[in-house]
Amino acid sequence: MSRSRRDWDESDVRVRPSRRGSRPRTKDRPAHADAITARVVSVDRGRWRTVVEDGPDAPREVTAMRARELGRSPVVPGDLVGLVGDTSGRDGSLARIVRIQERSSFLRRSADDDDPTERPLVANVDLMVMVTALADPEPRGGMIDRCLVAAYVAGIDALLVLTKADLRSPDDFLTTYAPLGLEHVVTERTAAGGIDGLDALRERLAGRVSVLIGHSGVGKSTLLNALVPGTDRATGHVNDVTGRGRHTSSSALAMPLPEGAGGWVIDTPGVRSFGLGHVDPDELLDAFADLADLAESCPRGCTHLEDAPDCALDEQVEAGAAGSAGPARLTSFRRLAVALRKNDPWAL
Known part of the structure; x- marks a missing residue:
């Protein structure tokens, strides 16, 4: 005869001990005193490419993954991080990022102005280089204004670079920003295929950590290839129908400037918009x-x-x-x- 429901009591229930959480938990975390410092230069599908600038065999590139204890803390180009594990940089080796050093600056944007979700871009930069074409595509003052706001919030300086002056004079466009005292550099293609104004840009970038921001098609990659020979960043064209550039750089990349100049420059993918939803x-x-x-x-x-x-x-x-x-x-x-x-x- 089967037992009725009321015949059961708590003594008949067997509780299986859970293995989860059975090990004593601790808030102590490894100190990683042996961690070495590296600079993050790019991010690709859960792997961070870094450069170790000091010590034996420096500079050397080291690929790393994020350690579990970092949680979801963003790690972006320009970050100075602590590495442990295999930091030799040999093919197939993989180190671990165990800490992020305190940042001197943190540049962010959002997808749209009504989207408060932050999208971290770069860290530890002290100069934002806003690249704008004077023609093909047409210059957009609204983009410059947005970049200036982001630079102000991040506490970094700003430099305006106007490209393609061989297609249009910069005078009219500069009248809007001259009262701001905003530093600017004007560049143009020469008949011999060079870039006039490149030396002036080099002088302003020397010894600094800079980030290049701009719409697609304005000439960022062209400037970068001239500033850092051998970079070979892909260059694109402007759509004849939309007047907008085609995305050529798919991820941010930090590069050291040639020996003698010092400093770093970080190229970012061309953006359609620069949202400020994270700004108060x-x-x-x-x-x-x-x-x-x-x-x-x-x-x-x-x-x-x-x-x-x-x-x-x-x-x-x-x-x-x-x-x-x-x-x-x-x-x-x-x-x-x-x-x-x-x-x-x-x-x-």
Whole structure:
């Protein structure tokens, strides 16, 4: 006769001991005192290519994987990391990244302005090089404004490089950014196939860790191949229909500048957009330094948006106040401010 449900009690239940978590856990982690320092130069499918710059056999390339204790901490080109394991750099060898050194800077972007998810780009750079073509494709001031905001938030300097000056004069475009005191270099192709302005760019990159940012087709890879001979970064063309460049570089790559110049340069894939969804709306006005000075005349609590009552920015920018970069900058600021406030309901 079978037993009824009410005949069962807890003494009839056998509890199988779980193996999971049966080993005592500890918060202690290995110190890895023997870890050596390397610089991350590229990332590819869960493997990090690094360069060991000091010690025997330096410089040498070492391929590494991320150690479990790092969790999901992003490791990006430019990072200085600690390596253990097989750090010989021999074919087939694999080291482990066990720590990330404190960063001096961390450049990020998002997919769109209404997407607050951060996409880390590079670390430990001190100069953002914004590469823009004067023609083919057409220059976009909005991209420069976005890069300037990202550079301000990351605490790094900015340099504007205008390419293809042989197709169009840079004078009109520079009038917008001249009031900002933004350093710039103009380059153009010579009849002999060289690049005029390359020496001026080399001088500004020497001894620094720089990152090149720009739309596809603006000439980043062409500049890089000239700056670091033997790099052989693929160069592309501009679509005749869309006026946009074709992606040629698929991943960021850090390269040392030739001996004598010193420093590093990091090439990034050409981007369609540079989202600022990770930026605090309150930081935005400070990034537009030309407008921040004029905004001191605004009433307290002014949002500086187009519908803000008694906002002083419109009148001062239209009157050409000293330090103003013009109406285009004000329009760009307001467009970004509206987009970023969508991510922060309290700012609406």
